[in-house]
Every structure is written in structure tokens, then in C-alpha cells.
Amino acid sequence: MASGMNFPHAELTPNAEQATDHGAAELAQRSVRVRASDVSVFYGAKQALFDVSVDIPDRAVTAFIGPSGCGKSTFLRCINRMNDTIEGARVGGKIELDGEDIYDPSLDVVELRARVGMVFQKPNPFPKSIFENVAYGPRIHGLIRTKAEAEEVVVSSLRKAGLFNEVKDRLHEPGTGLSGGQQQRLCIARAIAVGPEVILMDEPCSALDPIATAIIEELIDELRENYTIIIVTHSMQQAARVSQKTAFFHLGNLVEEGPTDKIFTNPEDKRTQDYITGRFG
Amino acid sequence: MANLDSTTTASAGTAVTAEERRQRVKKSLGARHRKERLFHGLGITAVVLALGFVAILFYDVLQRGLPAFQQAQVTVDVYFDPEVIDLGERPVQSPGQSPADYSAQLNGWLRAAALLNWNRLLETSIRTIVPEFEGDARDIAAIIDSSQRFVIRDAFTSDPSLLGQTREFSLLASADADNWLKGTIDRSLPDARQQLSADARALADDLLERGEIRFAFASHLFTNVDSRSAPASAGLAGAFMGSLYMMLIVIVLAVPIGVASAVYLEEFAPKNRLTDVIEITINNLAAVPSIVFGLLGAAVFINYFRLPLSAPLVGGLVLTLMTLPTIIIATRSSLRAVAPSLRQAALGLGASRTQMVFHHVLPITYPGILTAAIIGVAQALGETAPLLLIGMNAFVANIPSSPMDQASALPVQIYLWQGNENRNFFEARTSAAIIVLLGLMLSLNAIAIFLRSRLEKRK
Numbered sequence: 001m002a003s004g005m006n007f008p009h010a011e012l013t014p015n016a017e018q019a020t021d022h023g024a025a026e027l028a029q030r031s032v033r034v035r036a037s038d039v040s041v042f043y044g045a046k047q048a049l050f051d052v053s054v055d056i057p058d059r060a061v062t063a064f065i066g067p068s069g070c071g072k073s074t075f076l077r078c079i080n081r082m083n084d085t086i087e088g089a090r091v092g093g094k095i096e097l098d099g100e101d102i103y104d105p106s107l108d109v110v111e112l113r114a115r116v117g118m119v120f121q122k123p124n125p126f127p128k129s130i131f132e133n134v135a136y137g138p139r140i141h142g143l144i145r146t147k148a149e150a151e152e153v154v155v156s157s158l159r160k161a162g163l164f165n166e167v168k169d170r171l172h173e174p175g176t177g178l179s180g181g182q183q184q185r186l187c188i189a190r191a192i193a194v195g196p197e198v199i200l201m202d203e204p205c206s207a208l209d210p211i212a213t214a215i216i217e218e219l220i221d222e223l224r225e226n227y228t229i230i231i232v233t234h235s236m237q238q239a240a241r242v243s244q245k246t247a248f249f250h251l252g253n254l255v256e257e258g259p260t261d262k263i264f265t266n267p268e269d270k271r272t273q274d275y276i277t278g279r280f281g
Numbered sequence: 282m283a284n285l286d287s288t289t290t291a292s293a294g295t296a297v298t299a300e301e302r303r304q305r306v307k308k309s310l311g312a313r314h315r316k317e318r319l320f321h322g323l324g325i326t327a328v329v330l331a332l333g334f335v336a337i338l339f340y341d342v343l344q345r346g347l348p349a350f351q352q353a354q355v356t357v358d359v360y361f362d363p364e365v366i367d368l369g370e371r372p373v374q375s376p377g378q379s380p381a382d383y384s385a386q387l388n389g390w391l392r393a394a395a396l397l398n399w400n401r402l403l404e405t406s407i408r409t410i411v412p413e414f415e416g417d418a419r420d421i422a423a424i425i426d427s428s429q430r431f432v433i434r435d436a437f438t439s440d441p442s443l444l445g446q447t448r449e450f451s452l453l454a455s456a457d458a459d460n461w462l463k464g465t466i467d468r469s470l471p472d473a474r475q476q477l478s479a480d481a482r483a484l485a486d487d488l489l490e491r492g493e494i495r496f497a498f499a500s501h502l503f504t505n506v507d508s509r510s511a512p513a514s515a516g517l518a519g520a521f522m523g524s525l526y527m528m529l530i531v532i533v534l535a536v537p538i539g540v541a542s543a544v545y546l547e548e549f550a551p552k553n554r555l556t557d558v559i560e561i562t563i564n565n566l567a568a569v570p571s572i573v574f575g576l577l578g579a580a581v582f583i584n585y586f587r588l589p590l591s592a593p594l595v596g597g598l599v600l601t602l603m604t605l606p607t608i609i610i611a612t613r614s615s616l617r618a619v620a621p622s623l624r625q626a627a628l629g630l631g632a633s634r635t636q637m638v639f640h641h642v643l644p645i646t647y648p649g650i651l652t653a654a655i656i657g658v659a660q661a662l663g664e665t666a667p668l669l670l671i672g673m674n675a676f677v678a679n680i681p682s683s684p685m686d687q688a689s690a691l692p693v694q695i696y697l698w699q700g701n702e703n704r705n706f707f708e709a710r711t712s713a714a715i716i717v718l719l720g721l722m723l724s725l726n727a728i729a730i731f732l733r734s735r736l737e738k739r740k
């Protein structure tokens with residue numbers, strides 16, 4: 001291990017090393033869930049992403065890091081085609097989910113988004129009750145029919161999101177009345193209620209305090225058992241703590257990707273090194 | 282780094298000491314506070330001015346219009362004199378008679394009844410009350426509204442057993458008598474410039490003194506239709522029904538079409554040249570003077586589709602066209618105000634566009650859409666100009682029984698009364714009609730506010 005590196009954050013080193021112990025080995029066993037090849041994105045005439053190719057491993061957490069405006073959110077939105085909803089956005093290249101091209105015209109985006117859920121940077125619960133927030137997704141996809149089924153899905157999703165005990169007495173009160181951290185966990189519960197295979201999270205903790213952040217990081221670590229998770233984050237520590245694989249973006253290019261421990265301890269590219277050591281200018 | 286240092290160490294030539302900086306802030310503070318106070322004052326002045334104008338308007342309208350809700354009414358005992366009512370028995374349908382025969386016979390009887398001199402009965406009644414009255418029959422007829430003899434006639438034809446009996450009636454005084462008694466006409470004017478003869482004026486005063494003429498609530502203002510020959514009995518019922526039909530048509534057509542177009546344009550339509558043109562056109566249509574819509578209505582609905590003149594159906598269609606842009610624009614702007622994060626939340630969960638719109642976007646825009654609809658409908662309710670061009674200013678003496686019948690509308694009625702020759706009488710009538718129209722508008726707005734607060738609470 002290259003030891004001359006100067007980590008700006010004291011806790012980063014032990015965490016990254018901790019990941020080293022099992023991360024790479026674990027990653028090697030995982031099959032590829034999402035495969036992006038030469039993905040480019042244009043907003044009008046402006047190109048925001050240049051030929052990005054990356055493999056996302058199954059049932060692991062992949063972190064996207066990079067300076068602001070480098071195209072992390074843009075790439076993330078390609079994976080469930082949320083870019084379709086942006087005026088003037090065009091996507092080139094190929095993204096496969098389980099070997100299936102998700103930009104195939106015959107593919108239904110509604111079905112895709114049921115398989116690839118998303119949690120946004122700012123908690124955005126519906127202005128409805130907590131129960132309705134969680135039950136809505138399964139209901140529109142025809143996954144629940146009776147009230148009992150709905151209750152079961154709502155309770156188990158809230159449990160998985162670690163929110164159930166806090167809200168069990170107020171399931172029928174508006175979701176907008178929760179605290180920011182609770183709202184974000186509600187949004188995660190809402191996303192997992194649909195039973196997605198992949199969950200995209202765009203800076204899910206950026207609006208939260210350290211304690212709420214810790215709770216969500218723990219949650220992400222648990223969810224990794226069953227879901228493929230892609231998380232965009234600005235926090236090096238967070239990427240090191242929760243992810244097994246990290247991809248570093250810079251100015252619309254994917255500069256480097258690999259096992260998290262390797263990226264954080266022994267990056268190949270100078271830019272990666274500068275960024276993770278906080279010397280980026 | 283260099284910038285930071287310069288302010289604290291005063292190394293550069295442009296440096297300012299902390300003291301100086303505080304002074305500058307203080308100086309600018311004074312100016313800012315002055316500006317704030319100025320705008321505060323301007324705002325209050327504007328609000329006071331606006332409220333003042335509204336108050337003046339209301340005061341003026343109420344002060345002119347309220348007297349019209351009270352009208353002089355004469356209480357008389359009418360003796361159904363067999364000598365005057367020289368009429369056979371009311372025909373009854375005999376067993377073998379065909380319905381056509383019977384109705385022909387009955388119509389003959391009714392026609393004969395119509396020809397009788399019912400004013401004679403009224404004259405006799407008045408002379409019984411004021412035995413010393415010297416004037417002639419015309420003076421008596423002049424103080425009772427000319428429609429009132431039909432009230433007596435109809436009472437008789439519907440109940441012929443009244444023959445030879447006496448019954449009390451409360452009859453409308455004529456518009457001229459009402460003017461005279463209310464003093465809306467200058468009492469000191471010479472005979473030649475008075476509407477009533479000296480005898481008739483004296484009789485009216487006499488009856489008022491005896492308590493036979495009283496001022497009572499003019500309920501016929503709401504139940505009668507407009508009348509030229511009997512102005513005292515002119516009412517708003519016809520115009521009200523016309524307006525009601527048009528409002529229903531506007532609500533049924535403009536609201537759903539407007540909201541649906543707005544939703545489509547805002548949420549589903551691709552953004553291209555064509556939709557840009559549509560958007561500009563809609564914005565321009567909202568600025569088109571309403572009378573142009575009247576011309577359009579006359580050309581399209583009446584000349585081309587051959588719909589009847591003066592019909593609330595045509596009026597309603599014209600007002601629908603006029604209201605559509607307002608509703609579309611207001612609905613679109615309330616749709617646009619919905620936070621993008623809500624749309625993302627729904628789409629990210631795999632909701633289809635339609636589900637996103639109908640489950641999440643529309644429900645939170647209901648209050649805005651409702652306001653848009655009510656403003657549109659209220660605007661349509663008060664519109665006059667386009668209706669003049671499709672013949673709704675015609676004099677209509679019936680309450681329309683369907684939107685295809687001829688009718689007038691409340692604002693048009695106001696316009697017609699405002700132009701009536703009998704100024705003294707119709708000035709108050711006009712203001713009364715304005716009060717009714719304003720009342721209707723205010724209740725519409727009240728309903729809107731009520732519904733909106735209910736909807737907002739439910740969220």
C-alpha cells in the first residue's frame with residue numbers, strides 16, 4: 001500500500017483499510033447488474049458526459065464521486081431514464097440492465113423505473129399520509145390488491161427503512177410532517193416498497209445532520225444484502241464507509257473506477273489522488 | 282487570501298478601517314429605511330385609494346338602488362260586478378267532447394274575458410275608497426300599473442265563482458305614481474311637466490294618507506320579466522334565467538375544456554414550433570376585446586350553424602370562447618408552480634405521466650384551478666358587449682324555458698334599463714339590477730373562497 005498519502009480526514013484511513021479486508025474479494029464474486037458502455041449525454045448542444053463505460057456489481061454499493069458539475073447526477077439519471085423527463089437531454093451509448101438494453105424503444109420506462117428505484121437529494125415525500133406514500137408505488141404497479149396486502153407492504157418497507165418504530169402511531173398523518181432525516185428514510189421506504197432490483201441514490205444525505213446520515217448509511221449497508229445500490233456522494237468518508245466500488249468522475253469523464261479500497265488507497269490517476277486528498281483546485 | 286488580508290491590515294491604498302465601514306453601513310441604512318417607509322406609505326395609499334373607490338361605488342349603487350326594492354302597492358277590495366263581467370259560464374269538458382273542441386271553446390271564452398273592461402272594476406273599487414274623488418277614469422288608471430288589470434282577470438278566469446263576490450287585492454301602483462310618492466320627481470314642477478295629472482297626484486297622496494297605498498317589498502322584481510308597457514311590474518326573472526343558462530353552459534363547456542387543454546399543453550404536449558404557436562395564440566386570445574367574440578359568435582353560430590338569435594345557448598358558447606383563454610392560462614400557471622421534486626418523486630417510482638398528473642399534480646393544483654374557473658365564470662357573467670351582437674339585447678317578455686329560447690342577460694338588462702325613457706323610475710331599477718348582479722358575483726366568489734379553503738385544509 002502506498003503510505004505516503006496525506007488523508008485530510010482522520011477517520012478516513014481506518015475505514016478505507018477496513019474495507020480493504022473484504023471489499024475486493026467480495027466484489028470479485030459479484031456478477032454485473034448494470035453495464036454502461038460509451039454513454040454520452042448532451043443537454044441541448046452541450047455535452048455533459050463523455051463516453052462513460054462502467055460495470056455496476058450486483059448486490060453491492062457503488063459510489064460515484066467527483067467535483068460538482070462533473071456529471072454524476074447526469075449519469076445516475078441515465079440508469080432509470082429520468083433524463084427522458086428533461087427538456088433537450090439526449091443520451092448516446094448503451095446501458096444494459098441484466099443484459100437488456102434499457103434504451104431499447106420497445107422497453108417500457110414505467111417498468112424500468114419499477115425495477116430501478118430512485119432516492120433524491122432533497123427528501124420529496126408526496127403531500128399525503130405516510131401510509132399512502134409507501135403504498136402508492138406498489139398500488140400503481142398492481143402489486144397490492146387488498147388493504148391487508150397494502151398494510152403488510154407498508155409495514156415491512158418502513159421496517160426495512162428503519163422508520164417503522166418512529167412512525168407506527170402516525171401512519172395516517174402527512175409524510176411532510178416528518179423531520180428531514182425521517183422524510184428521507186420515508187423516501188427510501190417508498191422506493192423499496194416497489195421491490196426494485198437497483199436503487200439509485202443522489203446525495204441522499206446531503207440535507208441531513210451527522211446522526212441522520214449515520215442511520216441512513218447503516219440502512220444502506222443493510223440494504224446491500226438484497227439490492228444493487230448506486231450512490232452519488234460528496235463525502236469521501238461516506239463513499240469509503242458504505243461502498244464496495246467507487247467511480248471517480250471529472251469534467252464529464254469517468255477518470256477511474258475500481259474497488260473502493262483501491263481507489264482510496266492506491267489510485268492510478270493523478271486527478272483521483274488529488275481529489276480524494278482534498279487538493280483539488 | 283490577499284483580499285482577506287487587505288481589509289484587516291489596511292496595507293492597500295483602498296483600505297477602510299472598521300470604524301469607517303460601520304459609518305458607511307449606517308449611512309446606507311438611513312437611506313434604506315427611508316425607502317422602505319416610502320414604499321410602505323405608497324402601498325397603504327394605494328390600498329386606501331382602491332378601497333375608497335370600491336366604497337364610493339357601493340355607496341352610490343346601494344343608495345340609488347335600494348329604494349327600488351320597495352314599491353308603492355295599492356290595497357283594494359275588488360267587487361266582481363256581474364254587470365261588467367258579462368260572460369257565459371266557463372266551459373267544462375262534456376263527456377263526448379274531443380279535447381280539441383274543448384280547448385277551442387275554452388280559448389273563445391278566455392278571449393271574451395280578455396276583452397272585458399277590467400279597469401272598470403278597479404275604478405269602482407278606488408271610488409269606493411275615496412268617494413269624494415272627482416277626477417275621471419283615466420286618472421285612476423294612471424296610478425295603477427297597467428299590468429294589474431290582468432291580475433284581476435286571471436284571478437277571475439281561474440276561479441269564475443268569484444262572480445258577484447268581493448276580494449282583496451294588493452296591486453302595484455304605476456311607475457308614475459311610485460315616482461310621485463317617492464319624490465323621485467320634483468314635486469314643485471308645474472302641471473305641464475308632471476307625468477301625472479293634478480287629480481291623479483292628489484288621489485295618490487290621498488290613498489297614501491289613508492294607508493291604502495303602502496310601500497312593500499317588490500318581490501316581482503325577482504319573479505317578473507321585463508315589461509315595456511307596464512314598467513312598474515318589470516322584473517329580472519327573464520334576464521336572470523338567461524344568465525343562469527349561460528353560466529351553466531360556460532361551466533359545463535369552458536371549465537373542462539380549458540382545464541383539459543391546459544393539462545395537455547403543460548404536461549403532455551411536445552415543445553415544438555406548433556405548440557409555441559398555440560401558446561402565443563392563446564395568450565393573444567385572452568387579450569382580444571370581448572366584442573370581437575360577439576362578432577365571431579354572430580358569424581359562426583348564427584349565420585353558419587343557424588342557431589337561433591338571442592338564445593342563451595349562443596350566448597353561452599360565445600362566453601365559453603371568451604373565457605377559455607383565461608381558464609387555460611390560469612390553470613397552466615398553477616400547474617407550472619408545482620415543485621419539480623413532486624413530479625420526480627412520482628416518475629422515479631414508475632408512475633406513468635398520466636398517473637403523475639392525476640394522482641399528484643392536479644390534486645395540489647385544484648385550489649388554483651378552482652379560482653381560475655370562478656374568475657372565468659364571473660367574468661362571463663358580467664359580460665355585455667358580445668351579447669349585444671348576438672341579439673340578446675332584444676326585448677323578451679317571457680322567462681326562457683330552455684337555452685334555445687330567446688332571453689336577455691343580467692348585464693344586458695342593466696344596459697337596457699339604463700337606456701329606458703322613463704329615467705326617473707328606471708334609474709333606481711338599474712341600480713337594483715346592479716345590486717343583484719353584484720350580489721351574485723360576490724356569492725360566486727364566496728363559494729370559491731369556501732371551496733378553496735376546504736380543499737386546502739384537506740391537504
Ligand SMILES: Nc1ncnc2c1ncn2[C@@H]1O[C@H](COP(=O)(O)OP(=O)(O)OP(=O)(O)O)[C@@H](O)[C@H]1O
Pocket residue numbers: 043048066067068069070071072073074075086
Ligand atoms: N437539466 C440540465 N440542463 C442543462 N444542463 C444541465 C442540466 N443538468 C445538468 N446540466 C449540466 O450538466 C453537467 C453535469 O451536471 P450534473 O448535475 O450531472 O453534475 P453533478 O456531478 O451531479 O454535480 P453536483 O455534484 O453539483 O450535483 C453540468 O455542467 C450541468 O451544468
Ligand SMILES: [Mg+2]
Pocket residue numbers: 072073074202
Ligand atoms: Mg448532482
